[in-house]
Amino acid sequence: MARSIIIAFILAAMTWSCEEIYLPELEKMDNLLVVEARFVYGQPGQIVRLYRTVNFNDPMGIYPKVSNAMVSLVDGHGTSIALSSQGDGNYYLGQDLEANETYKLVITLEGKDYESAYQSVPVVSEIDSVYAVYMEKIVPSGTDQSADELGRLRGFQLYADIGRDEGTAYYRFTHRLIAQYSFNIKKPVNGIPTDITVFAWQSMTPGGIFNIASPPEYSSQAGIVKHPLVFLNRDYTIQKQDTATYFQGWISITSQYAISEETWEFYRDLNRQLSAGDKLFDPMHTQARGNLRCVSDPSEVILGNFEISTMKESRYFLISPGNENFLLKKIPVHYWIPDNGAVESVPPEWWESRSKTYP
Numbered sequence: 001m002a003r004s005i006i007i008a009f010i011l012a013a014m015t016w017s018c019e020e021i022y023l024p025e026l027e028k029m030d031n032l033l034v035v036e037a038r039f040v041y042g043q044p045g046q047i048v049r050l051y052r053t054v055n056f057n058d059p060m061g062i063y064p065k066v067s068n069a070m071v072s073l074v075d076g077h078g079t080s081i082a083l084s085s086q087g088d089g090n091y092y093l094g095q096d097l098e099a100n101e102t103y104k105l106v107i108t109l110e111g112k113d114y115e116s117a118y119q120s121v122p123v124v125s126e127i128d129s130v131y132a133v134y135m136e137k138i139v140p141s142g143t144d145q146s147a148d149e150l151g152r153l154r155g156f157q158l159y160a161d162i163g164r165d166e167g168t169a170y171y172r173f174t175h176r177l178i179a180q181y182s183f184n185i186k187k188p189v190n191g192i193p194t195d196i197t198v199f200a201w202q203s204m205t206p207g208g209i210f211n212i213a214s215p216p217e218y219s220s221q222a223g224i225v226k227h228p229l230v231f232l233n234r235d236y237t238i239q240k241q242d243t244a245t246y247f248q249g250w251i252s253i254t255s256q257y258a259i260s261e262e263t264w265e266f267y268r269d270l271n272r273q274l275s276a277g278d279k280l281f282d283p284m285h286t287q288a289r290g291n292l293r294c295v296s297d298p299s300e301v302i303l304g305n306f307e308i309s310t311m312k313e314s315r316y317f318l319i320s321p322g323n324e325n326f327l328l329k330k331i332p333v334h335y336w337i338p339d340n341g342a343v344e345s346v347p348p349e350w351w352e353s354r355s356k357t358y359p
Helices: 002-016 261-274
Strands: 033-041 044-051 069-074 080-082 085-089 092-094 102-109 112-116 127-140 150-162 173-188 191-202 210-214 226-233 245-258 293-294 303-318 327-330 341-344
Touching: 033 102, 033 112, 044 102, 085 112, 102 303, 112 303, 127 226, 127 245, 127 303, 127 327, 150 303, 173 226, 173 261, 210 226, 210 261, 226 245, 261 303
Parallel strands: 033 303
Antiparallel strands: 033 044, 044 092, 069 080, 069 102, 085 092, 102 112, 112 293, 127 150, 150 226, 173 191, 173 210, 173 245, 191 341, 245 303, 303 327
């Protein structure tokens, strides 16, 4: 939004007068410390990333990495676990988190001490059910004729219900979608041109704001009902030159992260910024303040958040004949699936279909 304001002022000044161009003064927020510390219980290779912000008008736009800090994790009993510097602003935790423990992040940098609030390792609840609803979404058409031209996107919205049991009530979701398709090529078999089926796939990650969930406010309901997970385009096509392709369904891989309430609030505030859409009163960065503070100087602004989550993965397969009907089924075996690829004649072991059987 701020950059748009600058451009508007410059164009107006050029239009109204050739004598002077007015450049408004903007608040400088460069050189702030940024902390990326997103730990997932049970996963190896936890990394903390440190860097500095740059001024909005910096022509290079390169965020300086911070590699001269001392970073440690302190548990609820006061035991400190040092993270090793890997260079380029990355700090590595070489041991696993304990399930029933709490931790805080401690950083010492250039004579100042920073720390986070304590975070516990959350318990993740099972998704009770995932179901699909056919719908039509109004979206920009993507044509060059008019920015206001709209089109219809037909497909299936996946929803989830999550009970509370012993788990947290707050979640973040990420998704990997795999589009399966096939096409035919001709190859000589025993000297005879023969049609060979190629089984191919593409992976994609939906964009947009953070997908987070919590129980409804001002309600006694403990669980989460009909939370939108991801939209699957019914009419998705893959173009190949001189070859017809046949769509063979979606594999949806959902990563469900159990998070704390304050981490959920952090993502909620980020979403408000990301979805502001250049409104007159955009949320300020300070409205997405994380759980980190400078002990040496409480007035110093630190960007980022220390997060501990627990992740559970679920997979579903959806295929439609091209109308409002569909088949949705849970995938019980989690095979490793490369991001993209193609194989001839025989589909890979993980390939999904209506009648697939599992070991």
